[in-house]
Amino acid sequence: MRVPIRIAGAASVSALMLLAVGCAGGPGAGKAKPGATEAVTPAEPLPMKATPRPATWTGTDHKAHQLRITPTRLARGSDSDLAHIQLDDEFKGMVPYYLTFSYTNTGKDTVSDVSPERNFSVNGADGQAAEQLSLFRSNPMATDSGLPPECRESGKAKLAPGASAAICGIFMLPKDGQPATVSYKDDGGDTLIWRVGGGKGGASAGVLPAGKPADGITTDSRSRPVSLRITPKGVRTGSLADLSRFDLDADEKKLVPFYVTMQYRNSGKYDLLPSMSDGVALRTVGGRTVKKLTLIDIGGPGVSQCPEAVPHKMVKPNGTVTECSIHLLPKGDAPAAVLFDGEGEGSEPVTWQASAGSGK
Known part of the structure; x- marks a missing residue:
């Protein structure tokens, strides 16, 4: 007889953080700062080998679908990228990292409502997962910010066999933090790992x-x-x-x-x-x-x-x-x-x- 193990999720997805001007946010949601000026700072790419991996994604139909996923770019952003956004206190003193990846439907059937971004995580050397943000892509303010193009748009939610799409996820880490790995929690049970740089991520405070x-x-x-x-x-x-x-x-x-x-x-x-x-x-x-x-x-x-x-x-x-x-x-x-x-x-x-x- 045994008590089952409890495994915490790799990263919690925050409340929607970017709201269109004039919209009211729900509890815990970020709000646009009136009159904020924006200084665009190009995101700094980090070394990461873009190795394609076969993966499993389970949709709302409760069926397993075969994908090929490839993290193509991880870049360190700047505070100014989110200058118009009133973030929750937990994100104060943190900077955004942008993970761009592509996904291809390698199965025989069309996949609907596909959203593999929910299974990705950016992690420090101590295994601490970054906090993932979700943004409303329709906000016009985002088009003038330092966000990569893929982070200003939604990915394709429907993929025919052989079709591909690209999307960007936003992950918040402390200013003194540094990513060591990118991971994907495969719905088939395994974990896929990509190393960032040397994979050590530098010393972790504490x-x-x-x-x-x-x-x-x-x-x-x-x-x-x-x-x-x-x-x-x-x-x-x-x-x-x-x-x-x-x-x-x-x-x-x-x-x-x-x-x-x-x-x-x-x-x-x-x-x-x-x-x-x-x-x-x-x-x-x-x-x-x-x-x-x-x-x-x-x-x-x-x-x-x-x-x-x-x-x-x-x-x-x-x-x-x-x-x-x-x-x-x-x-x-x-x-x-x-x-x-x-x-x-x-x-x-x-x-x-x-x-x-x-x-x-």
Whole structure:
């Protein structure tokens, strides 16, 4: 018996951000700034190999359609590109990146309402996915901005067999951020990855080197805060055969298990139940945040390749415990960072770089 894994989406699509002059926006929508002047700054292309990939897209007809998708250009924009737009506070201090891609219907039937842009993500080196914006393409203000031509128009929603179209997606990243990958969440289950530049994306602010000890906070059985000294010990690639005792569903059997091993030292005042791994998640190269897989195995041997806790007893002050958590990733994706999100007053998430295959 098991509790299914929860996989967060690669990137959330914001409310519609660009409204025609005189239109009223709904809750959370951006509004045009009256009288704003616009200084056009050409977008700066980033190195990315435009490799076509076969992909699956599922439409409103609930049928799988075969496409060929090709990211052709990723460019860094400027604040001035959106000078007329009143963005939500969460986008303040962020800059737009424009991802242009083409898509071709490689199937035998005409595809209607096709919108593969929803499955794309632009991701930092730590696996943090950018926020995707949706714009009304009919706004005349956009024609004079620094937006690439494809970002001023809608793509073709209907494609005959062999027909192609191009469209642009807009992704918001912090000014000090830098993309490392472009990914496509294939409706067939896999993740397609394209590297940007060297694929490293530079150092990510707030991300610690793999294996570096750091402080965190959790709570005891009485909800009292307890400080921790946390040391990541590694990320390993597992096998579905390791989980053969458990009843995985059909979708989970398409995924690849990864094992995250962490050591915790109780630097607080109270005893702790060894359950700190509940706060561990993997961020992936494809922009997902994947929490641990919870397996119900009362009195059973568990998964020998990834023991829940060693030793399996209360962790007293100054005591240590090593815990392992299981995370299921789509084929084609890989770990980018390990995240510990603790509990209690003053608790802050801690993030480390991850390297698949380490810690064996």
